[in-house]
Amino acid sequence: MTTPDFDDSLVERLFPAPTFASAFTSPSAPTPNAGVTPESTATLRRLLIENHKGSTYSSTIGVPTLVIQVPGPITHENWKNHLGNDDYYNAYMNFFSEEIQKHGLSQTFEKFIFSHEANWAKDEARMLDRFMSGLLHPLIHFGHAAEFGVEGMAVEGLAQAAVNRVDHENFYDACYFNSSNSDGGYTSSLTPPLSSISSNTKPQHTHAFTILERILKDGRLAVGKACAQDSQDQITDILNNEGKVIQEYASMWKTSEDEKEIQERVEELAWLVALMFGIGGWKNDRQFKADFYLVHLVTSNLFIPSILSLLRPAHRVELLRAYFLAILGWFVSRGRPALDVKGFFSSVTVDSKPEHSESLTDSSEPVGNPWYTLLTHTVPHRDEHHVKAERALAHSAALYGTRAKGHFSHTELKGAEEINGTLFIRTGGLLMGALKWTYRVKK
Helix, strand or coil: CECCCCCHHHHHHHCCCCCCHHHHCCCCCCCCCCCCCHHHHHHHHHHHHHHHHHEEEECCCCEEEECCCECCCCCCCCCCCCCCCHHHHHHHHHHHHHHHHHHCHHHHHHHHHHCCCCCCCCCCCCHHHHHHCHHHHHHHHHHHHHHHCCHHHHHHHHHHHHHCCCCCCCCCCHHHCCCCCCCCCCCCCCCCCCCCCCCCCCCCCCCHHHHHHHHHHCHHHCECCCECCCCCCHHHHHHHHHHHHHHHHHCCCCCCCCHHHHHHHHHHHHHHHHHHHHCCCCCCCCCCCCCHHHHHHHHHHCCHHHHHCCCCHHHHHHHHHHHHHHHHHHHHHCCCCCCCHHHHHHHCCCCCCCCCCCCCCCCCCCCCCHHHHHHHHHCCCCCHHHHHHHHHHHHHHHHHCCCCCCCCCCCCCCCHHHCCCCHHHHHHHHHHHHHCCCCCCCC
8 A cells, every 4th residue: 555646736737726617607507706815715725735635535424534545546447446445535536637637527527427337337337326425425526626617626526436335226227317329439328329219209297396295195215114213324225125116206307408408407406405405304393403414415406507517418417317316315315304385484584683683674574685694694604514505595596586486386295386486595594593693703
């Protein structure tokens, strides 16, 4: 085993100043905000480089740990041999650094995450499965590269995916993906060309809210049936036992390569994760439950538009379908929290304030923009999960806040007619209340 060796000039290139490229290539990607300075940029780069050189990754918890030694190099000949082994994290980082330098970010991403060779060919590397594992941390990490143009984050995200273990079965498989796009070039689709299948009939799409309602009513997915009540690894046990059932529901959610349809599905995902986390964590008779696992659905969803901007149309469809399946799996694994939609919208405020703050008016209407208050207290908050979640909710509010009551009446979800664009600010306020308002930075 050898000590990790970093090429300083390469690392400098991997962690440049953010460019916010995806903000101008995707209508649903986050846009930059004021506040960036040369000093803050230099600090950011320094911290990212220090983290890159000084940490590795534990697939058991999905977070960095201290780096010690590298067993040996990863090459094109052996890159499948050490998948799922944390010890090779830095070796995989070196490997993906070289690939991105040679072939670019998009081609490297498509080859090692979406190609048939990287998933269902000999030895079944199942890289898309690994990319969605580890509580979606590889996707979140990689998403920073897609949004900010910092390729070093992609290197780390791909390496995290490579060392993630895939303990479950019956979830992701070739049959779930039906893309027929293959150009014979550097990349190819998850599944080989389906030359024997031809149809002019467009598959019927089922809205995510309708699918969610059906999942809530399906007794097969109840804790105690899908897995033991005392299971120590509910997500793995549920996916092994009832993964095919969840996959059947996910298969009802259709999308094509059409850009308008892609953006419609992106919007569905934003509403779905906010609803699962926000309404799923709220009960009228108790404090809001900020579920640690479901909040990762909110934070990861923010990066989906930016990642989509890197992909060819066929792989955009595959990413959306893989991500939707992961969302459903995590929701079921958390016990399918009950959703009191009507109670939520009749009880939860749209104008959360710190306890010491008094309303500036006797009117029941919000004063100004409640997001200004919320985000002012979010920025210095000590919990990084909180900061990321509030940012994601604020972005969804900016995109979809105009949706009026009744917009989702066509879905089967109980109480869907009550849902409107205030879902995001209500959820953001509940999260802030649960994790406590921050009034000042503690030194």
